[in-house]
Amino acid sequence: QSALTQPASVSGSPGQSIAISCTGTSSDVGAYDYVSWYQQHPGKAPKLLIYGVSNRPSGVSDRFSGSKSGNTASLTISGLQAEDEADYYCCSYTSSVTRVFGGGTKLTVL
Amino acid sequence: QVQLVESGGGVVQSGRSLRLSCTASGFTFSARGMHWVRQAPGKGLEWLAVTSYDGSEKYYADSVKGRFTISRDNSKNTLYLQINSLRAEDTAVYYCAKDTTTPQIDYWGQGTLVTVSS
Numbered sequence: 001q002s003a004l005t006q007p008a009s010v011s012g013s014p015g016q017s018i019a020i021s022c023t024g025t026s027s028d029v030g031a032y033d034y035v036s037w038y039q040q041h042p043g044k045a046p047k048l049l050i051y052g053v054s055n056r057p058s059g060v061s062d063r064f065s066g067s068k069s070g071n072t073a074s075l076t077i078s079g080l081q082a083e084d085e086a087d088y089y090c091c092s093y094t095s096s097v098t099r100v101f102g103g104g105t106k107l108t109v110l
Numbered sequence: 111q112v113q114l115v116e117s118g119g120g121v122v123q124s125g126r127s128l129r130l131s132c133t134a135s136g137f138t139f140s141a142r143g144m145h146w147v148r149q150a151p152g153k154g155l156e157w158l159a160v161t162s163y164d165g166s167e168k169y170y171a172d173s174v175k176g177r178f179t180i181s182r183d184n185s186k187n188t189l190y191l192q193i194n195s196l197r198a199e200d201t202a203v204y205y206c207a208k209d210t211t212t213p214q215i216d217y218w219g220q221g222t223l224v225t226v227s228s
Contacts, residue, residue, distance in 0.1 A: 001172050003154070036214045038155075045205060045218040046155065052212065089155050093213045097160075097169050099145070104154035 004029065004090055004102035011108040017078040020105045022090035023071060028100055030071035034093035037066055037075045040104075041086045049088075050075060077107070085109045112136040112217045114206050119222030122196055132189040132206030132219055140164070140184035143209035146191045148202040149221075156202075159191070160209075196226045 005023040012018040022029065022037075029035055035053045038046035048057055050066035053073060063084075065076045073092075077084055090102040118130040132144070146158040159170045159180040168180050179192040189206050203221040210216045 034212060034214050038215075040155075045220050047218075048216050051210060051214045051216065057216065087154075091155075091157070091215065097167075097213075098171060099157040099160065099213075099215070101147075101155045101157055 001094070001096070001098060001100055004092060004100055006088075006090060006102035006105045008103070009106045009108065011110055012077075012080045013110045014080050014082065016080050017076060018080065018107065019077075020075045020088055020090075020107070022073040022075070022092075022102045024073075024092055024100070025071055027096075028092040028094040029068065029073050031095055032093045033068070035066070035068060035073045036091045037064075037073075038089045038091065039084075039086050040089065046089065080109055082109050112208070114208065114217060114219030116204060116206055116219045116222035119204065119224045121225045121227055124196055124198060124226050124228050126196055127192065127194045128196060128224060130191040130193070130204055130206075130222060130224070132191075134187045134189065134206075134208070137208065139182075139187040143213065144180075144182060144189045145207045145209070145215055146178075146180060146189075147205045147207055147215075147218075148200075149205070150199070150202040153202075158204075161189070193224075196224075198226050198228065200224060201226045 037050040040046045053068045054066040205221045207215040207218045
């Protein structure tokens with residue numbers, strides 16, 4: 001049950017687009033379309049951004065999008081805004097019926 | 111609206127046991143899988159355990175198997191996490207969270223802080 005691999009940090013300027021990768025294995029990310037992404041601001045609970053690889057819950061901005069290729073999923077944030085500065089986590093269902101999170105990525109808006 | 115409220119955290123001595131609770135409202139609790147996830151200070155999210163909607167199936171992270179027990183009481187809309195033989199490394203905010211109709215977490219509680227002291 002090793003954690004999914006995410007970059008520790010990414011940064012971008014307001015208005016730019018950034019992507020955060022999430023690499024797993026053929027037993028988790030590569031095997032199922034049950035990849036979700038969460039945003040967490042300091043001191044707050046995580047918030048669902050993307051589920052089912054690329055689906056947005058109602059109320060989540062369409063600036064957030066998700067995709068997957070093989071064992072790697074990605075979260076793209078377009079039109080960066082100051083309020084997007086937060087930690088981002090991916091999560092996948094696994095063949096052991098467990099879940100596994102990525103190590104988290106800190107997004108800095110310059 | 112969905113609400114998940116955790117309780118039971120606090121300062122506990124190393125080696126003791128603790129039971130966390132999570133009271134749910136705003137959805138049909140007995141129809142959804144439920145999880146516990148923790149976050150150590152300054153660290154990332156760590157998935158701990160899941161129970162099926164009726165409690166018949168339970169799965170754990172290898173790191174806590176044998177020491178943590180997840181359970182639920184659907185008559186009380188409450189989820190539990192029993193933690194035995196507490197260690198310093200169990201110090202974390204513990205979140206309960208619910209599944210969607212697919213095995214993915216959508217809503218989270220605000221968390222309860224467990225601090226293990228020596």
